[in-house]
Amino acid sequence: MKEPVRVAVTGAAGQIGYALLFRIASGDMLGPDQPVILQLLEITPALGALEGVCMELNDCAFPLLAGIVPTDDPNVAFKDADYALLVGAMPRKAGMERKDLLEANGGIFGPQGKAINDHASRDVKVLVVGNPANTNALIAQMNAPDLDPKCFTAMVRLDHNRGMSQLAEKTGTHNTDVKNMIIWGNHSATQYPDLHHTTVKGQPALELVDMDWYDNTYIPEVQQRGAAIIKARGASSAASAASAAIDHMRSWALGTPEGEWVSMGIPSDGSYDIEPGVIYGYPCTCKDGKYEIVQGLEINDFSRAKMDATDKELREERSAVEKLFA
Numbered sequence: 001m002k003e004p005v006r007v008a009v010t011g012a013a014g015q016i017g018y019a020l021l022f023r024i025a026s027g028d029m030l031g032p033d034q035p036v037i038l039q040l041l042e043i044t045p046a047l048g049a050l051e052g053v054c055m056e057l058n059d060c061a062f063p064l065l066a067g068i069v070p071t072d073d074p075n076v077a078f079k080d081a082d083y084a085l086l087v088g089a090m091p092r093k094a095g096m097e098r099k100d101l102l103e104a105n106g107g108i109f110g111p112q113g114k115a116i117n118d119h120a121s122r123d124v125k126v127l128v129v130g131n132p133a134n135t136n137a138l139i140a141q142m143n144a145p146d147l148d149p150k151c152f153t154a155m156v157r158l159d160h161n162r163g164m165s166q167l168a169e170k171t172g173t174h175n176t177d178v179k180n181m182i183i184w185g186n187h188s189a190t191q192y193p194d195l196h197h198t199t200v201k202g203q204p205a206l207e208l209v210d211m212d213w214y215d216n217t218y219i220p221e222v223q224q225r226g227a228a229i230i231k232a233r234g235a236s237s238a239a240s241a242a243s244a245a246i247d248h249m250r251s252w253a254l255g256t257p258e259g260e261w262v263s264m265g266i267p268s269d270g271s272y273d274i275e276p277g278v279i280y281g282y283p284c285t286c287k288d289g290k291y292e293i294v295q296g297l298e299i300n301d302f303s304r305a306k307m308d309a310t311d312k313e314l315r316e317e318r319s320a321v322e323k324l325f326a
């Protein structure tokens, strides 16, 4: 058996937390041979509810769960953390865009970034889920000057999974037949679900569907899926978000299959002429606990315009929160 690793999760008593913790503790995220210590952060008024969640975690008698640390102190939650899933933040309601949450949620991520900077493992893997995820990840990263910016990522994997599933449904295949889709940019309505490099059973996806469906049905439906869930469920997606967080971390920690990539929101290094520094969804391969941007993909005018629009939105969001940078 390996030594336990420390996994910090914020918002641990929330909707996503309830769908997430049990899967981390059962080994879905880091594998069946990796014990975990869960370090769970909540705001003080939610500590009672968190205690109930901890009781249930214990009641599962998970073989891989090596300890639980519930706390309302970020310095405790992030102490020696190898992984940090920043979920704790307000969800949006019907009629809101995710960036409308910046005012309510942005302030959470500066202090948490600083606590990660001061207390976490030097190669901690941080995933920001709380919305607006990309810009919150940027706030956390800018408050962690001692850490490599590459430690900080944002979740676009839910969009990636939605895109695979909707393409599989349209083509009468299974989502495992769909390879190499891309979510470029922001986890918002400007995200660009790109099928130009995607295959279905080895065939180019765009040879199987027409451009009118792709441009006018598929892209908006993937972009608006979060809002559709809120409308149907009366609350934002939780189990699918938790599942995507598991997928993101598992790919990062355990690697992507040869020849396949996943979408991750990561600090732009200027690749594909995107503004350096913003946290932008890119196609990534992962190996040995590190991710790399897939380089050299051909970008046509259709894609360029959509990649630039979501870049522009991220630059605007960055300008709105610069006061929160350390």
Ligand SMILES: NC(=O)C1=CN([C@@H]2O[C@H](COP(=O)(O)OP(=O)(O)OC[C@H]3O[C@@H](n4cnc5c(N)ncnc54)[C@H](O)[C@@H]3O)[C@@H](O)[C@H]2O)C=CC1
Pocket (backbone or CB within 6 Å): 010, 011, 012, 013, 014, 015, 016, 017, 041, 042, 043, 046, 087, 088, 089, 090, 091, 092, 108, 128, 129, 130, 131, 132, 133, 155, 156, 158, 159, 187, 236, 237, 238, 241
């Ligand atoms: N990136 C993505 O794909 C997705 C992101 N989300 C976002 O995830 C976030 C959480 O969603 P839910 O779990 O449904 O919300 P929720 O309201 O059920 O849970 C949020 C939890 O965070 C806690 N919290 C608030 N401030 C905190 C802080 N400073 N430190 C620690 N905990 C704190 C709250 O007490 C609450 O228990 C929302 O911002 C939502 O919009 C949701 C779905 C997908």
Ligand SMILES: O=C([O-])CC(=O)C(=O)O
Pocket (backbone or CB within 6 Å): 091, 092, 098, 131, 158, 225, 226, 227, 229, 230, 236, 237, 241
């Ligand atoms: O739409 C929301 O507000 C929740 C979310 O991020 C998603 O489901 O993609």
